[in-house]
Amino acid sequence: MKLGARSANYMYRLMKRGFFLWAIVLVLAGAITAKEAQPNEDPKIEQRMKALTEQLRCLVCQNETLADSRADLAEDLRRQIREQMKAGKSDQEILAFLTDRYGDFVLYNPPVKKTTYLLWFGPFILLIAGTTVLYRYLKRRRELISDQPLTSDERKRAEEILRSEIG
Amino acid sequence: MNKFLLLPLVLFIALVGFLLIGLHRDPHEVPSPLINKPAPDFKLSQLREPNKTFTPQEMRGKVWVLNFWGTWCVACREEHPLLLEYSKTGAVPIYGVDYKDDRAAAMQMLDEEGDPYTLTASDPDGRVSIDYGVYGAPESYLIDRNGVIRFKQIGPITRDVWQKEILPRAKQLNQ
Numbered sequence: 001m002k003l004g005a006r007s008a009n010y011m012y013r014l015m016k017r018g019f020f021l022w023a024i025v026l027v028l029a030g031a032i033t034a035k036e037a038q039p040n041e042d043p044k045i046e047q048r049m050k051a052l053t054e055q056l057r058c059l060v061c062q063n064e065t066l067a068d069s070r071a072d073l074a075e076d077l078r079r080q081i082r083e084q085m086k087a088g089k090s091d092q093e094i095l096a097f098l099t100d101r102y103g104d105f106v107l108y109n110p111p112v113k114k115t116t117y118l119l120w121f122g123p124f125i126l127l128i129a130g131t132t133v134l135y136r137y138l139k140r141r142r143e144l145i146s147d148q149p150l151t152s153d154e155r156k157r158a159e160e161i162l163r164s165e166i167g
Numbered sequence: 168m169n170k171f172l173l174l175p176l177v178l179f180i181a182l183v184g185f186l187l188i189g190l191h192r193d194p195h196e197v198p199s200p201l202i203n204k205p206a207p208d209f210k211l212s213q214l215r216e217p218n219k220t221f222t223p224q225e226m227r228g229k230v231w232v233l234n235f236w237g238t239w240c241v242a243c244r245e246e247h248p249l250l251l252e253y254s255k256t257g258a259v260p261i262y263g264v265d266y267k268d269d270r271a272a273a274m275q276m277l278d279e280e281g282d283p284y285t286l287t288a289s290d291p292d293g294r295v296s297i298d299y300g301v302y303g304a305p306e307s308y309l310i311d312r313n314g315v316i317r318f319k320q321i322g323p324i325t326r327d328v329w330q331k332e333i334l335p336r337a338k339q340l341n342q
Contacts, residue, residue, distance in 0.1 A: 059302035062194060072267065073302055076293050101300035103200040133174075 045085050052091055053078060056098065057106050065108070199300055199319045206233070206310050207298040211288035214265050214273055221262075221288040223314060230340045232261045232333065233308045234284070234324075235296055237268040238276045240304040246323035250283035253329055259309075259337045263287035266296045266304050309333055311340045 050067050058069035066074050077098070084094050098106050110116050150158065201207075206223050213219045223233070234250065236243040254261050263284035265273045270289060277287070290296050299308065309318040318336055320328050 059197065073293075073297075076267075076297060080294070080297065100200060101297060102302065103197060103300075105197045 041082065042086075045082060048085055048091075049078065049081055052094065053081065055108050057108055059102055059106065066106075195303065196321050197302070199316075199321075201300055201308075201316050202319060204316060206308065206314050206316050207295070209288075209295040209298065211264070211290055211295055214263075214270060214277075214287040214289045217270070217289070221286055223310070226262070226310065227314060228312050230259060230309070230311055230337050232259050232337075233264065233299075233310060234261055235264045235266045235290075235299065235301045235304050235306045237266045237304050238272045239268065240266075242323045243305040246305050247280060247283070249324060249326065249329065251281045253324075254283035254285075258334060260285045264295060265289050266301065267291065267293045307333075309336055309340075 053067035054065050056066040058064045058066050058071055058074045060071035060073050061069050064071075064074075066077060080097075081094055084097065089097075095107070104110050104116075110119065112120050208223060210220050210222045213221050236246075238244075250261055253259070261283055263286070265287055267290065270291075273287070273289070277284070288295075293301075296304075299306070303321065305323055307320040307324055308316050311317050317340060318332060320332065324333070
């Protein structure tokens with residue numbers, strides 16, 4: 001038993017180490033390809049652009065971010081974002097540039113406004129409604145189960161049953 | 168009590184209803200924020216005569232369709248014969264923007280298969296198309312006399328779209 005547990009523990013450690021090695025390899029690979037993609041660009045702008053485009057949806061492949069997508073349009077948009085950053089535009093101005101053209105749909109983090117109230121507050125409304133229903137249900141159930149004290153006869157019988165069970 | 172027992176069922180049916188509606192909607196059709204806004208201005212060189220330019224300013228006072236297409240775009244080829252047919256009726260002039268394309272290839276396609284466009288402008292780096300919020304060619308915009316976008320079709324124009332969306336609107340705008 002003990003030996004088995006120890007070897008299992010050993011295996012677990014090996015796997016953990018393997019996992020870390022793989023993680024390091026993958027991170028390095030990512031860093032290398034990321035460098036290869038834009039060798040001549042200002043790293044500061046690239047970093048800022050990456051941070052911004054990671055919050056944006058690519059319109060061609062809608063489940064990808066603008067940072068990750070390899071679609072032609074995503075490349076063109078990244079080019080334009082890069083240019084605007086070099087021209088000194090703020091992130092807010094660049095986001096406005098994109099939403100003016102493609103709507104709030106490009107934002108993975110939609111703004112709070114009339115059309116998105118349901119999206120933002122709906123879950124909380126459902127939570128409150130659910131808790132209220134649950135609370136009222138439990139309260140009513142407690143009222144239905146009324147405490148009726150045992151008569152002395154019943155108590156005697158209950159004690160006898162308990163005793164015989166233990167015995 | 169019975170009322171509450173039915174609640175999960177009602178909620179479930181409502182959920183199924185939403186999912187059913189969702190099935191029939193195309194997530195690729197993103198509502199354009201440009202509807203009822205002035206069509207973005209641009210100045211592009213013409214496809215056939217590169218030293219001449221085209222700008223939507225020239226179209227003031229006319230109701231017209233601006234169609235973004237490219238020879239690389241399969242759905243545009245699908246739409247092409249219909250555009251040819253509708254351009255011949257002369258109901259609404261169709262202007263083209265050749266989007267991220269090779270000039271020679273575009274002219275060759277128009278020569279071989281027919282040219283539905285009154286004029287085609289060339290947008291080789293796609294900047295004007297981005298200003299119009301194009302994300303999947305073909306896309307078409309119906310623009311009124313004051314240069315305001317009144318309708319946008321994402322994807323190929325079909326007979327249904329032309330007859331039910333574009334023509335009636337164009338007729339009304341021309342009145």
